[in-house]
Amino acid sequence: MIIVTGCHGPDLDGVACMIAYSELLNIQGTVSESVYSGELDLETAFVKDYTNYFPLKQCGDSYPPDSKFVLVDTANPDIIDSSIPVDSITKVFDHRQLVFTNRFSNAELHIELVGSCATLIAEEFQKNDVIPSQNTSIYLYSAIIFSTINFQNAVTTDRDIQAAKWLFSLSGLDENYKNKLFSAKSKISSSNLYEILSQDFSAKTLSETRVGIAQIEMVGISRMEGDLRESLEKALKKLKDDYSLKYIFFNGIDVIEGYSLFVTIDPDSLDIFSSILEIPELEYSHKYSPIVMRKQIWPKVEAYLSTHLQKTPK
Ligand SMILES: [Mn+2]
Incomplete structure (x- = not known):
């Protein structure tokens, strides 16, 4: 069994990558599950409600013996669920500079400096000629839009823009969706x-x-x-x-x-x-x-x- 997971308390990017990478493995015939720990944020809750799709499991007491792990949107073993043995991590996808390389003795590292880890996962689908499901496309698209602040922050790359375009075409969303996504964090009043x-x-x-x-x-x-x-x-x-x-x-x-x-x-x-x-x-x-x-x-x-x-x- 392959378990796809990320940091404790994952953000939308982490959640989208977990859902998507697990879907890719399953389509390719590798049995996998995505598991998270901690709380979800407002953006994730928004996409979860919007799609009515949330195939992630909350982390329980233990993992099946012989589980192998894939880490997404983090390459820091100190911020993942502490019951995961670091030497059973086989793959790591992250989009930040890696400073923990030597901690992963058995993992294939996919560390590339793009705006969103969802871009790297979308590219994995493309490399393998697999089309993500509509709901998964919505998650990945939302994660790229949110992580790059609608392609406006300094970490945005052309790869993020291209991946988002492709996902948007698969998502069935309209242009107005972006506003709704960002408004999840905008329900602000003088009281909160x-x-x-x-x-x-x-x-x-x-x-x-x-x-x-x-x-x-x-x-x-x-x-x-x-x-x-x-x-x-x-x-x-x-x-x-x-x-x-x-x-x-x-x-x-x-x-x-x-x-x-x-x-x-x-x-x-x-x-x-x-x-x-x-x-x-x-x-x-x-x-x-x-x-x-x-x-x-x-x-x-x-x-x-x-x-x-x-x-x-x-
Ligand atoms: Mn991220």
């Missing part, structure tokens, strides 16, 4: 904004300075300057206190319009982020395009603080 921001908040201590960056990807980010403005300010203030931050920054990504909305709530943060991002005219609420991801901002924060801030003498 703090919670949504804190779920995905990132705070670091850099050069002995506490810095936090909130990020949200949604449809209609301009609401942060409209009906959600006050709630956003309150939420950022609360996060600043909760995490004892010196500086806090908000990066709101409009996934359809394709821009970032930067928001700061205090003069010191405005000042320092103006320098970090090299935007002299940065305003408290500032539209910036193309979109910028938080993972692109952190290295700049780190570089800036290490050269511009003197460490407090002990």
Whole structure:
């Protein structure tokens, strides 16, 4: 038995790859099952409801003896279900730089830097002349669209675009589907904004300075300057206190319009982020395009603080 799985608490990319790769193996006559552990996110729940198809099993107490494993959308053995023996992993598909190569003694590694692991799995179908089922095409397509933020983030490659095109033609979806998918994370109101921001908040201590960056990807980010403005300010203030931050920054990504909305709530943060991002005219609420991801901002924060801030003498 081959078990296809991913990291604990997989995102839509991980779930789509598990479903699809297991389907490919089964079509090719290799008995396989896909298994996940942890919680599912809002995007996954959306596709699950939309397709009414979810062939994944939740991980139980143990796996059948002699199980072999295929890992998708992760190549980090530390974030998978701990009962999986690493030497029984036979294949690994991931789209991030691998730093754990030596941990997999028996696995064939498929590590390629594309925007979505779903692209690599879609290409496996193509290489083997197999057409994914309609529901599986929807999962893979959704994963590519979501992982690349509708082809707008820096990790997007032409291979992602080509794979998505092919999957779209098999999916029976219309163009409007994208908006619905992204709206899964956009059901934001003044009562849940703090919670949504804190779920995905990132705070670091850099050069002995506490810095936090909130990020949200949604449809209609301009609401942060409209009906959600006050709630956003309150939420950022609360996060600043909760995490004892010196500086806090908000990066709101409009996934359809394709821009970032930067928001700061205090003069010191405005000042320092103006320098970090090299935007002299940065305003408290500032539209910036193309979109910028938080993972692109952190290295700049780190570089800036290490050269511009003197460490407090002990
Ligand atoms: Mn991924």
